[in-house]
Amino acid sequence: MPDKRNTLVNTALLGLLVLATIISLATGTVQVSLFDTLRALAGHADPMTDFVINELRLSRVNAGLLSGAALAMAGCLMQTLARNRLATPGIIGIDNAATAFAVASVVGVGLSLAPSAMALAGAAAATAIAFGLAGANGTRGYRFIVAGIGIGAIAGAVTQVMLSRVAIDAANAAYPWTVGSLNARSGQSVLVLGIGLAAGYLVLMSLSRALNTLQFTDAVAIALGTRLKATRIIGLGLSVMLTGLAVSVCGPVGLIALLAPELARALCRPGKVPLTAAALAGASFMLVADLLGRTLFAPLEIPVGIITAIVGSPYLLWILLRPSPRSLT
Amino acid sequence: MLNALSPTSVVASRAFFPPLLAAGFLLLLVVLASLLYGAGPVSASDAMAALMANGTEEAWFVVTELRLPRTIIALITGLALGLAGALLQSMTRNPLAEPGLLGVSAGSGFAVALAILLGATTATLTTLSAQLGALAGCALVIAATRVQGLGNDPVRLVLAGATMTGLLLALTSMLMLMDQRAADEIRFWITGSVAGKPLSMLWATLPSITLALVLIAIVARPLAAMALGEKAAVGLGHHPGRIRFLITFTVALLVGSATALAGPLIFVGLVVPFIARAFSGPDIRKTLWLCVPVGPAVVLGADVLSRLIAAPAEMPLGVVTALIGAPVLLAIVRAGRMPSL
Amino acid sequence: MTCRTHALKQTLLRSIAALTLSTMGVGASLADSRSVETAYGPVTVNGQPERVVTLYEGALDTTLAVDANPVGAVITRGGSDVADYIKSRAGDIAIVGAPAETNIEAVISVRPDLILAAPRTNEQQYQLLSRIAPVIVSDVPMFQPDSWERETRLFAKALGKEEAAERVIAKVESRIGEVAALVAARIPEAQRDATLVRWMPQGPLVMAEGLFSASILQAVGFRIDDNDLVKEGRPHSEPLSLENLSSMDQSWVFLATLNEDGDKALEAARQSPAFARLDAVEHDRVITVSGQLWTSATGPLAVLAILDDIEAAVTAIQP
Numbered sequence: 001m002p003d004k005r006n007t008l009v010n011t012a013l014l015g016l017l018v019l020a021t022i023i024s025l026a027t028g029t030v031q032v033s034l035f036d037t038l039r040a041l042a043g044h045a046d047p048m049t050d051f052v053i054n055e056l057r058l059s060r061v062n063a064g065l066l067s068g069a070a071l072a073m074a075g076c077l078m079q080t081l082a083r084n085r086l087a088t089p090g091i092i093g094i095d096n097a098a099t100a101f102a103v104a105s106v107v108g109v110g111l112s113l114a115p116s117a118m119a120l121a122g123a124a125a126a127t128a129i130a131f132g133l134a135g136a137n138g139t140r141g142y143r144f145i146v147a148g149i150g151i152g153a154i155a156g157a158v159t160q161v162m163l164s165r166v167a168i169d170a171a172n173a174a175y176p177w178t179v180g181s182l183n184a185r186s187g188q189s190v191l192v193l194g195i196g197l198a199a200g201y202l203v204l205m206s207l208s209r210a211l212n213t214l215q216f217t218d219a220v221a222i223a224l225g226t227r228l229k230a231t232r233i234i235g236l237g238l239s240v241m242l243t244g245l246a247v248s249v250c251g252p253v254g255l256i257a258l259l260a261p262e263l264a265r266a267l268c269r270p271g272k273v274p275l276t277a278a279a280l281a282g283a284s285f286m287l288v289a290d291l292l293g294r295t296l297f298a299p300l301e302i303p304v305g306i307i308t309a310i311v312g313s314p315y316l317l318w319i320l321l322r323p324s325p326r327s328l329t
Numbered sequence: 330m331l332n333a334l335s336p337t338s339v340v341a342s343r344a345f346f347p348p349l350l351a352a353g354f355l356l357l358l359v360v361l362a363s364l365l366y367g368a369g370p371v372s373a374s375d376a377m378a379a380l381m382a383n384g385t386e387e388a389w390f391v392v393t394e395l396r397l398p399r400t401i402i403a404l405i406t407g408l409a410l411g412l413a414g415a416l417l418q419s420m421t422r423n424p425l426a427e428p429g430l431l432g433v434s435a436g437s438g439f440a441v442a443l444a445i446l447l448g449a450t451t452a453t454l455t456t457l458s459a460q461l462g463a464l465a466g467c468a469l470v471i472a473a474t475r476v477q478g479l480g481n482d483p484v485r486l487v488l489a490g491a492t493m494t495g496l497l498l499a500l501t502s503m504l505m506l507m508d509q510r511a512a513d514e515i516r517f518w519i520t521g522s523v524a525g526k527p528l529s530m531l532w533a534t535l536p537s538i539t540l541a542l543v544l545i546a547i548v549a550r551p552l553a554a555m556a557l558g559e560k561a562a563v564g565l566g567h568h569p570g571r572i573r574f575l576i577t578f579t580v581a582l583l584v585g586s587a588t589a590l591a592g593p594l595i596f597v598g599l600v601v602p603f604i605a606r607a608f609s610g611p612d613i614r615k616t617l618w619l620c621v622p623v624g625p626a627v628v629l630g631a632d633v634l635s636r637l638i639a640a641p642a643e644m645p646l647g648v649v650t651a652l653i654g655a656p657v658l659l660a661i662v663r664a665g666r667m668p669s670l
Numbered sequence: 671m672t673c674r675t676h677a678l679k680q681t682l683l684r685s686i687a688a689l690t691l692s693t694m695g696v697g698a699s700l701a702d703s704r705s706v707e708t709a710y711g712p713v714t715v716n717g718q719p720e721r722v723v724t725l726y727e728g729a730l731d732t733t734l735a736v737d738a739n740p741v742g743a744v745i746t747r748g749g750s751d752v753a754d755y756i757k758s759r760a761g762d763i764a765i766v767g768a769p770a771e772t773n774i775e776a777v778i779s780v781r782p783d784l785i786l787a788a789p790r791t792n793e794q795q796y797q798l799l800s801r802i803a804p805v806i807v808s809d810v811p812m813f814q815p816d817s818w819e820r821e822t823r824l825f826a827k828a829l830g831k832e833e834a835a836e837r838v839i840a841k842v843e844s845r846i847g848e849v850a851a852l853v854a855a856r857i858p859e860a861q862r863d864a865t866l867v868r869w870m871p872q873g874p875l876v877m878a879e880g881l882f883s884a885s886i887l888q889a890v891g892f893r894i895d896d897n898d899l900v901k902e903g904r905p906h907s908e909p910l911s912l913e914n915l916s917s918m919d920q921s922w923v924f925l926a927t928l929n930e931d932g933d934k935a936l937e938a939a940r941q942s943p944a945f946a947r948l949d950a951v952e953h954d955r956v957i958t959v960s961g962q963l964w965t966s967a968t969g970p971l972a973v974l975a976i977l978d979d980i981e982a983a984v985t986a987i988q989p
């Protein structure tokens with residue numbers, strides 16, 4: 001049965017995620033065996049192991065999990081709304097804009113809101129502009145994407161300007177924002193992201209039927225009883241919110257929003273928007289990429305954003321360059 | 330502009346020389362501004378006096394040794410990028426085909442970073458690696474346009490370029506992380522800027538630029554014929570495959586030289602042909618002619634801005650061109666002329 | 671600090687002691703405890719710490735200067751190890767991260783009993799580090815002429831080495847006197863104006879007159895003026911436009927570089943015509959110095975090393 005397939009996929013992805021989590025928790029400069037890691041998680045370890053596992057590593061893994069899931073869900077949602085699997089927030093410039101705003105907050109330019117709030121504002125502003133420029137076509141069609149690329153370029157340039165205009169220490173403080181790293185997350189941002197992700201997930205689950213119908217033509221969707229405009233606005237709003245909150249935790253980590261939904265779609269039953277599977281896959285991707293970044297050149301650390309770019313870009317190129325099996329727009 | 334099939338009828342109704350003269354005049358003004366204005370204490374009137382050969386020694390030095398070289402470098406860079414953009418767009422029939430957007434500049438920058446990491450120090454070696462990088466980038470772009478369905482999908486090509494750029498930037502960051510000692514030097518070469526670049530760089534690139542100009546003179550007519558459609562071009566006795574190869578090579582020479590001189594400057598190759606086409610119509614030969622004054626004027630104008638907005642320091646030129654170019658990209662999208670050229 | 675975290679720290683210390691299986695004397699030193707004023711309030715340190723982690727160039731310098739035992743340090747800015755001037759004294763020290771990015775697990779794995787952190791350590795980092803060992807974050811204002819001296823006393827108090835610190839500071843002061851006398855004897859009053867820059871291919875960064883090494887230059891008799899190019903509270907200016915090089919034209923130019931050896935940096939700078947025509951360049955009064963030492967370091971050993979550089983430069987000039 002089709003639904004069994006989705007349940008199976010989700011269970012398998014969940015298992016993968018648990019595995020990635022445990023390996024992440026057990027890996028680091030301080031040697032902790034797998035057994036001791038599990039004991040520490042259960043609360044039966046000496047204070048030092050407990051500190052390393054439950055405070056240091058768990059908070060990082062937590063940040064990675066939540067931001068990966070949020071980026072993947074935001075990507076999946078945006079792809080569905082734009083009916084274009086390339087239309088992920090990273091590609092259409094929302095990440096860059098969120099970063100520009102967050103960097104503005106870190107280096108103390110303009111409004112003195114917290115980086116999280118500023119990232120959210122940046123994401124919203126970029127989407128609004130891209131939407132406005134795309135005109136009557138809305139999120140569907142190439143204009144939205146190309147407008148996003150332009151906005152992303154402007155935001156990137158503005159970020160560079162700000163970084164070059166401030167003292168080296170402020171620039172250093174803002175650097176993690178520009179590459180995408182899990183090292184500089186703040187506890188508060190992670191908490192806000194967690195709440196946002198939970199709330200967003202609940203709303204999306206209640207909307208799942210309407211979202212599924214968005215994959216058909218408008219006429220079919222309306223015939224099936226979907227309130228197109230409302231669904232689109234809510235979906236777009238949630239996608240922007242999730243992206244902004246994730247960027248406020250991990251910076252602009254690219255391509256997770258593209259790869260995770262791709263994987264989810266390949267595995268799940270066609271015809272449904274695989275939000276849960278995408279979120280699980282995104283969280284796993286983020287953890288594995290961060291694990292690679294931490295261990296490849298230890299003790300030096302490679303920001304997770306660089307890893308996802310190097311791993312994910314060739315795949316994206318392959319999607320783009322192979323003779324088109326089906327239309328993209 | 331949409332009507333690629335009948336260029337002559339459109340062109341006939343357009344005056345070509347007035348805009349060319351106007352652009353030339355504008356270029357002269359920008360050159361003058363570039364010599365007169367800077368981030369330093371030498372004011373425009375001091376510089377003017379120096380140009381009239383009765384200024385202070387300090388002003389004479391600043392004008393001739395600092396502002397003049399960067400002016401020349403900016404002129405050549407603008408010329409190369411403008412022509413490269415026009416050629417690439419005409420050949421791929423994609424108004425968004427710009428060396429910066431398609432990842433050619435990033436490929437060139439990555440090659441320079443790699444060369445510096447491996448110990449290249451001379452201007453010649455840096456130029457050569459920049460050109461090899463650009464050639465690889467161009468070859469990829471052309472290969473991509475040959476893929477079924479992709480050639481007439483401008484957006485997908487641009488997305489592929491953006492992806493390529495992202496990948497190359499990530500790899501460049503990796504190189505810089507791995508060798509802190511080389512990082513400062515790499516940063517100097519891959520930040521878009523024409524300030525403080527040695528003139529030896531210019532001598533190293535001049536042969537390639539000259540060769541590229543000769544090649545353009547050769548391919549301009551066949552390229553214009555190809556705008557009528559490949560069958561028409563073949564009918565007129567041209568070989569589209571050979572022409573495509575020559576153009577790819579020319580674009581790589583131009584972009585590689587420009588990147589070696591000024592680092593990756595995004596959007597210049599988009600803005601310049603966009604402006605030129607607005608006056609020349611679809612005839613590639615006229616567009617190319619107009620690019621000759623417009624390209625240098627755009628880059629040099631951006632450079633003058635970069636000196637003035639952040640004085641006494643300077644803004645990276647690449648940032649200024651991105652800020653100028655992105656709105657043009659949006660304008661192209663707004664205009665709805667996307668599907669074909 | 672609340673009772674609970676204190677108790678937890680004690681447990682942690684004990685467990686660390688148990689893990690090392692070495693005689694660390696935690697119990698014995700409990701009698702001798704003192705309170706140190708830090709940026710995050712008073713911190714209690716017991717006994718004489720024996721395993722010190724320094725997360726800041728100046729802290730490593732001080733720790734070595736007073737003969738305490740640093741077991742972990744961060745790399746110096748722009749390098750991949752501790753600064754060269756200090757490397758032989760630091761010996762085979764564990765690297766626990768970069769100045770802006772501490773690897774907390776690496777700190778744990780060297781089992782410190784005291785952590786000396788950078789002045790800008792943020793609250794979150796501080797809280798985590800405090801769980802491992804007492805953390806001293808300097809509350810001394812930066813970019814003052816006596817910043818290094820006050821910081822040395824602060825760290826020395828935490829290390830239980832106050833007498834050694836006073837001896838080192840006295841030694842530094844007598845060296846300053848010696849070098850100042852040399853400068854006074856060899857350089858005419860009118861030619862003692864100097865500028866301290868870091869050379870970048872795009873243009874120079876002018877260092878603030880309140881920067882550590884600039885204040886040492888002033889202490890031995892040079893006049894340093896950053897011409898207000900450096901904004902308040904910042905260590906250096908943005909890269910100057912080459913057109914503005916004349917504003918750094920003083921009799922002496924101290925040229926620091928992080929990357930290459932001094933000669934290569936000078937060679938690179940000479941490529942620029944604007945640099946080549948500076949007075950100091952024409953009169954051969956450009957002194958190339960290590961950026962690791964002159965622009966990233968602080969602490970008594972760094973003062974002594976900088977004084978050696980100045981002495982060598984001044985001795986070398988033709989009368």
